[in-house]
Amino acid sequence: MKKLISLLPVIFVVTNIFGQTKLPPPYEITTDTIFHNISLPDSKWQMIADPSGKITFQQILQSGQFQDTDKKINYHIRAYWLRYRFINKMQKEAEIAVDASGMARVDLYLQSEDGSWQHLKSGKDVSWGKRDGLKRAMFIKLTIPAGKEIMVYQRDYFNYLFNSPTPMEGVHFSFTKNVIQQQYVDNTAFYKQIILNSFLLGLILLAIIINLYFFRIVREKEFSYFILFLLGMALQVIAGLNADTISVYPLLSLFIYYIGNIVTFFFFMQFFRHFLKTFSRFPRWDKYLIAVSILFILGFSFSVFGNAVFKANLLRLFWLAPGLPALLYLVFILIMLFFYARKHGMAPKLLALAILPYLCVLLVGLVLELAVIYYSKEAPLSAIQSEVSSLNNFIQLYFEIGVTLSFIWLIVIFSWVLFLRFSMLRKKLALQEVEKEKERSALIAQQKIELEKQVTERTSELKQSLENLKSTQNQLIQSEKMASLGELTAGIAHEIQNPLNFVNNFSEVSTELVDEMKEELAKSKYEDANAIADDLKQNLEKINHHGKRAGDIVKGMLQHSRKSEGKKEPTDINALCDEYLRLAYHGLRAKDKSFNAEFKTDFDSSLPKIDVVPQDIGRVILNLINNAFYAVSEKQKQGIAGYEPTVWVSTKKEGNKILILIKDNGQGIPSAIKEKIFQPFFTTKPTGSGTGLGLSLSYDIIKAHGGGIKVETKEGEGTEFMIQLPFA
Amino acid sequence: MKILVVDDEKDIQALFQQRFRKEIKEHALEFAFAYSGEEALAFMQQHNQEAVLILSDINMPGMSGLELLKRIKEKYEKPPPVVMMITAYGDSENYSTAMQYGADDFLTKPLDFAILKEKLKSIPL
Numbered sequence: 041m042k043k044l045i046s047l048l049p050v051i052f053v054v055t056n057i058f059g060q061t062k063l064p065p066p067y068e069i070t071t072d073t074i075f076h077n078i079s080l081p082d083s084k085w086q087m088i089a090d091p092s093g094k095i096t097f098q099q100i101l102q103s104g105q106f107q108d109t110d111k112k113i114n115y116h117i118r119a120y121w122l123r124y125r126f127i128n129k130m131q132k133e134a135e136i137a138v139d140a141s142g143m144a145r146v147d148l149y150l151q152s153e154d155g156s157w158q159h160l161k162s163g164k165d166v167s168w169g170k171r172d173g174l175k176r177a178m179f180i181k182l183t184i185p186a187g188k189e190i191m192v193y194q195r196d197y198f199n200y201l202f203n204s205p206t207p208m209e210g211v212h213f214s215f216t217k218n219v220i221q222q223q224y225v226d227n228t229a230f231y232k233q234i235i236l237n238s239f240l241l242g243l244i245l246l247a248i249i250i251n252l253y254f255f256r257i258v259r260e261k262e263f264s265y266f267i268l269f270l271l272g273m274a275l276q277v278i279a280g281l282n283a284d285t286i287s288v289y290p291l292l293s294l295f296i297y298y299i300g301n302i303v304t305f306f307f308f309m310q311f312f313r314h315f316l317k318t319f320s321r322f323p324r325w326d327k328y329l330i331a332v333s334i335l336f337i338l339g340f341s342f343s344v345f346g347n348a349v350f351k352a353n354l355l356r357l358f359w360l361a362p363g364l365p366a367l368l369y370l371v372f373i374l375i376m377l378f379f380y381a382r383k384h385g386m387a388p389k390l391l392a393l394a395i396l397p398y399l400c401v402l403l404v405g406l407v408l409e410l411a412v413i414y415y416s417k418e419a420p421l422s423a424i425q426s427e428v429s430s431l432n433n434f435i436q437l438y439f440e441i442g443v444t445l446s447f448i449w450l451i452v453i454f455s456w457v458l459f460l461r462f463s464m465l466r467k468k469l470a471l472q473e474v475e476k477e478k479e480r481s482a483l484i485a486q487q488k489i490e491l492e493k494q495v496t497e498r499t500s501e502l503k504q505s506l507e508n509l510k511s512t513q514n515q516l517i518q519s520e521k522m523a524s525l526g527e528l529t530a531g532i533a534h535e536i537q538n539p540l541n542f543v544n545n546f547s548e549v550s551t552e553l554v555d556e557m558k559e560e561l562a563k564s565k566y567e568d569a570n571a572i573a574d575d576l577k578q579n580l581e582k583i584n585h586h587g588k589r590a591g592d593i594v595k596g597m598l599q600h601s602r603k604s605e606g607k608k609e610p611t612d613i614n615a616l617c618d619e620y621l622r623l624a625y626h627g628l629r630a631k632d633k634s635f636n637a638e639f640k641t642d643f644d645s646s647l648p649k650i651d652v653v654p655q656d657i658g659r660v661i662l663n664l665i666n667n668a669f670y671a672v673s674e675k676q677k678q679g680i681a682g683y684e685p686t687v688w689v690s691t692k693k694e695g696n697k698i699l700i701l702i703k704d705n706g707q708g709i710p711s712a713i714k715e716k717i718f719q720p721f722f723t724t725k726p727t728g729s730g731t732g733l734g735l736s737l738s739y740d741i742i743k744a745h746g747g748g749i750k751v752e753t754k755e756g757e758g759t760e761f762m763i764q765l766p767f768a
Numbered sequence: 769m770k771i772l773v774v775d776d777e778k779d780i781q782a783l784f785q786q787r788f789r790k791e792i793k794e795h796a797l798e799f800a801f802a803y804s805g806e807e808a809l810a811f812m813q814q815h816n817q818e819a820v821l822i823l824s825d826i827n828m829p830g831m832s833g834l835e836l837l838k839r840i841k842e843k844y845e846k847p848p849p850v851v852m853m854i855t856a857y858g859d860s861e862n863y864s865t866a867m868q869y870g871a872d873d874f875l876t877k878p879l880d881f882a883i884l885k886e887k888l889k890s891i892p893l
Contacts, residue, residue, distance in 0.1 A: 534856060541878040542779055549786040575786060582779055629827075634861050641829065 066125035066189055069134045072215045077139060080211040082109040085124035093119040093197070097149055097157070100193060109210060122194040124211060128184040137179035137219045138192075139212035144199040148180050151191045165199060165291065174216075177223040181216055229437075236444050237281045243448060244274045247455045254458060258465040262314040266458060269307035273447065275300025298344050302337055305366070309333045312373050315461075316380050316388070325376050332372060336365035363406050370399045387457050394453030401442035408435050520733040534626040535593050539586035546586070550579045606653035613650065613657070613698055613765070614643040614691055620658050621689050624665040628673070637672050642690035647698060650767040652745055657765070660738040664702040664761045665689065667734070670725070671706025671759060697747075698765045705758040714753060769888075770798045772819035774808040774836065775854075776828045787881045797888070805831025809839060819849055821891065823875075826855040826862060834865055841870040850891055854879060 067084045086106035100121050128134040140146035145163035152158055160172040160180045173180040184190050194211065248270045255263035279297035309329060313319060318326040339361035374392055381388035412431055553576050560569040621639060628635050672685035688703040709717060716722045718739045742749050746766050753759040773784055781801045791797040800819060802808035805828060826833035837851050852873040853866045863874050873887065
């Protein structure tokens with residue numbers, strides 16, 4: 041039975057022999073002590089090239105046209121199918137690991153004992169989580185029980201994207217424990233690289249922070265460009281910091297690296313252009329610089345995508361394409377620095393010093409690359425493989441260390457230069473601030489002078505308007521006086537009429553008496569004549585008295601209209617009140633014949649004479665009495681039955697004050713306007729009837745005499761004004 | 769005939785006494801004087817309606833002439849004294865009020881004594 045089962049593959053193989061080829065002989069594993077990688081001898085494996093890349097494992101199983109090994113390099117073909125066998129001749133399990141690290145993707149199909157197929161995969165394009173075996177090292181583990189044989193189908197896939205497209209070399213494998221030892225335990229280079237890159241990244245971040253601080257203060261473009269340059273560098277370092285471990289999709293790190301490179305280069309150029317002001321200082325070199333930069337970006341893109349796009353082995357152009365422009369670019373910058381340094385001391389020299397090591401690293405690297413290209417073209421491929429490989433390793437190491445160190449050097453020196461520039465700019469800024477401050481204070485001083493001038497002008501304008509106001513006020517006061525005089529005229533006329541009547545009557549009677557006296561004298565009745573003469577004398581005295589009375593009235597009127605320069609003189613307040621009461625009453629009667637009101641007086645005869653300006657106080661009394669009469673006459677017009685319009689004028693002594701009370705039973709003052717009555721130009725009379733200055737002037741006059749005016753009023757019932765005048 | 773003259777001007781007394789000196793001498797007329805309405809009423813009270821004619825000013829402090837007229841005409845009905853009003857203001861309102869209160873005549877200042885004498889003569893007694 042066992043034989044029968046084992047026959048089956050034989051039949052299959054036989055068909056194959058007839059069809060194409062038979063299975064390759066198995067590779068015998070006799071020991072697991074070999075330390076290095078083992079390449080499967082060409083006789084032990086077979087291959088199918090898959091130009092379409094679309095052949096599936098099922099198709100391979102059913103109709104695989106495997107050929108003997110053919111290592112011709114054909115970069116148009118990206119997928120190859122391989123098959124081989126292992127047989128474990130040891131007494132223990134053989135644990136081996138197939139190398140997938142050189143390829144984008146490797147798929148392994150293993151047949152289990154029950155005939156089913158197991159699928160394992162790894163490679164650069166396989167994301168971390170999907171890799172089988174040793175993920176970072178990209179080795180696929182196989183376990184072969186003691187004495188057993190295992191059949192393996194392998195699919196190699198190349199994408200030629202940014203990796204060195206090693207030609208289809210066949211199968212490499214190692215013993216798992218050895219791989220672990222080499223890649224994980226003894227791999228000091230790997231850890232060195234991590235440490236170095238981490239250090240570089242830290243340095244870059246530090247430089248970014250410092251330059252951000254500088255930029256925040258001086259706001260110069262070159263600082264921002266330098267920061268962006270450093271960011272580009274940081275991207276590159278991050279991409280290089282074992283990208284496989286940090287990216288789910290490995291290609292991402294490639295793009296980060298690509299973008300980082302371009303950013304670095306572009307802003308490195310911008311930094312120099314702005315630092316040296318090349319566009320204005322060296323316009324021609326500036327153009328070269330830009331041209332070379334474009335060349336670099338093109339070259340670099342070519343080196344990354346060229347192999348994939350053109351499907352050819354452009355491996356060695358990888359470094360030449362961007363390297364040559366970069367070199368030129370650095371040389372141009374050095375030339376400009378040289379020109380610039382002749383005039384501008386320290387900074388350019390330092391910058392040149394900063395670039396120089398990187399330039400040297402690049403130059404030497406380029407020479408080495410050229411040597412490899414030359415060497416690999418001269419000798420046959422198979423013969424030089426190991427030498428080229430070791431030279432490549434050396435170049436790799438050389439670049440890693442050289443570039444890292446020269447970058448560190450560059451960053452440190454650049455930061456130093458920028459620090460120098462920063463402190464210079466800060467000094468400049470401080471100086472500018474001082475200048476601005478000076479200008480500002482000068483401006484303020486000038487403004488102060490102008491302001492003072494304006495204030496003087498305004499003050500004189502204000503003075504002028506004050507003068508105008510004063511004279512207007514005087515005119516108003518005068519017109520108020522004249523207005524009240526107008527009100528008085530009728531009263532005065534009436535007052536004069538009475539004494540004049542007496543003068544006329546007494547003089548007429550006297551004429552008659554003279555005739556009678558003559559008759560008596562003719563009759564020699566001397567006694568009678570004498571009696572008549574006495575009467576005559578009395579009459580003449582009366583005439584004189586009434587003439588004087590009329591004269592006094594006229595005098596008072598003149599005094600009233602005179603400008604207020606009146607002197608204070610001892611005045612009988614009672615007489616003054618009486619006089620103005622009459623004037624007011626008769627004045628109103630004369631103006632309005634229908635006017636009729638009672639007035640009652642109650643004068644305190646014990647009042648002392650006090651020092652006042654009589655015509656001023658008279659004016660106040662007149663004004664208040666006039667108002668009182670006006671109020672009662674207004675109320676009378678309402679036609680209230682039994683209403684008797686009455687005005688009371690009385691005087692009183694109270695302590696060291698004389699009180700003049702003027703009371704009416706008129707309409708009273710509404711409380712809403714009570715506060716306003718002493719304001720100038722406030723009046724309740726119809727327009728044209730009052731100036732609105734009466735009470736205001738009265739208030740001023742009484743104030744000037746050291747007294748006060750109070751008002752008590754009840755709407756509808758009447759008003760009482762009380763004037764207080766002190767006496768010494 | 770007794771005449772009561774009411775006026776707040778005191779000199780009116782001297783004036784009337786001189787103007788009517790002949791009549792006074794001949795005892796044709798007899799004059800009494802009051803210087804306010806109140807005084808006039810008091811006089812009337814005391815002298816029991818001796819005065820036949822009252823000459824009163826209208827504008828006086830305190831009781832006015834019109835008030836006096838009203839009182840007299842109310843109080844002394846039979847026979848009411850003749851009351852003549854004298855005023856400086858010949859306005860119609862004063863006149864009509866005086867007439868309404870029963871004034872017998874209305875004279876304006878300045879007094880024309882010739883006319884007054886004629887009027888006195890015409891008063892039937």
